[in-house]
Amino acid sequence: MNRRTILLLGTAAAATVGAAIMLTPDRTEPPVSTATPLAFPGLAPRLANAARIEVTRHDGTLTVNREGEAWVLPAKAGHPVRPEKVRELLVGLTELRLTEPRTANPELLERLGVEDPTKQGATSSLLRVLDAQGGVIAELIIGRRRMRVQGNVPESVYVRRPGEAQAWLAEGRLPIDSDPNLWIDRDIANIPRERVRAAEIERVGEPRLVLRRGGEPDGTMAVVEPAETPELDEISLDEVGRAFEFLTFLDVQRAADIPGEKIGEARFALTDDLRIAVVAHKDGENLWVRLSAEGGEEGQRLNARWQGWAYQVGQWKEKAFVPRLADLVKEQRAPAPDQAPAAEAPATPGTAAQPAPPAQQPN
Template structure:
């Protein structure tokens, strides 16, 4: 092969290599091409979500709707006395803002802002919400408008800028302080409850209870003579009130106190936990205050029962393992002794410590607050004995009395 041919082949190979590189660059997504930058809605928020220290949501007529502030104990709502915010919801919103891209320019004419919901919130009838984020060199202010009715995205405008945009994502902003609250209140399963007692202001009361922890249903106590218990569903429902309980709103306890017509409810568990609830109605809302405590005697009994159960289960397992080994049917090893068997005193201390911690944690959550309950939870507490019994049958008049009444009516008409 001569020198001229070698040079030709080298040039051809170089041309092919350049063509391959150009083709590869052409086929890459545009966002990866050199020199092109993604247009973010809030570039200062990218990689700085954790720097946000305060969020203010403002609505029409410049009315502040919610103020979320990060303090030593986490995020709280200023309008709710500093009560804890739902950090999961908060973080989800901030991440959506950080990921939002500017998809399409919209109007820069302020007379057309209202159609997109991005008019200044100083306007009396503004539809959008202004979100102000602090924690940066300069506060970030965004007006979040309507969602795109023709597809994905949300209309937005940076406060002070004339240009509005269609941004990616559904940027839903909660419109009230209550919507930002962490609303989990208490969760005590019904199968842990031993009894539930409701005391009314007029002195009447109703109580449901289980004879043993493993019972499937609660029984109505103190049934009046001549009456019968109603559906098991009613008694079980009363006892399950504290299961997965959430609240609608919260106010400082000093601003909402119980009146003289409040209901008093007590829920006692088999292991000694007691939750007392005071419930009342005020301004069309169902309000409640909670206090947790420990019944020492019931706790001792509960621990003794739990330890006896653990011991019985261990002995059964140990006997089974020994029998299997003797018959050469298995190489199963003897079970490890639970603490309730190996060191009952330490086990008891641990169980009591766990119960006392639960009481302390609940009261840390309850103390100083009045909670607005969902209507169905209040209805589940506001029960009378008649609600848990079969309805009385209307007595039909005897035949003789019926005939006498007919004759009396006929005579009166003559």
């Protein structure tokens, strides 16, 4: 058999095999989907009716209520929460997937942190999303997060449905917090010191103070009223100019419910025609302030955030917002020991003082 015959037979065989493959019915099953089931199928449209979020732990319940288009914290006098915080939580619920069943033994649930959240010392949290009538839209007991040991691996957490013993390992992110301070934006303002050009301060029971900054943007603050003062401390003066730098609050109340007694007020003049007024109250050791602004779009924006609220700020801000003249005076240091007047040297032990020679009489 020559080479030509072998090639012709091989080509015919290949064609026959190809025809057989094409004509044979495809009886193979479609690949099995590896997608894990959602913890709450069809949840997204139902969340449009969400009106309340509850996070219950053994030491209490945090509540977030919906008021119109905003979400607020009753524990913080109804102050708005960060919208992205709520959005991230609700989206996390819609995308949460149950990946692996874990223990159903009630005695082992504590190991995963999905025990009864009301049990003393429990580490679990019960998350509930309710509608306006109190109906449950979604609820889940959330336990320990599973640590990721590799990059690009989704977050996972142990969960359990209330009323069920079965615990699950779930894939997804649920940023759940029971601390109300983690739900709100505590920033009040962050205005650079260079923008503060002057301050007029009226402290209860104290003479009026007026401070102005020198001509240059980085000039120092100086007291211009009263005209004569003791030597002043530059750092304390500069703190008045820094009154609105990185300003955050520790607590918040409705402006009408500001605690304590009024201790003074101040008016600050800033660049770009911005003016800020501060009313300060003292409640024990706590300092509370009400703020208002005017001047262009910036003043309107600040007022929209501040209006109706009183903020507890750090105690050290008292000397920035409503200082006394005594708060600005440079501290007088006592002289160092080596600068004290020298004492008279004592006589050498064992020797008596020699009397002065008699005066020489004239001849």
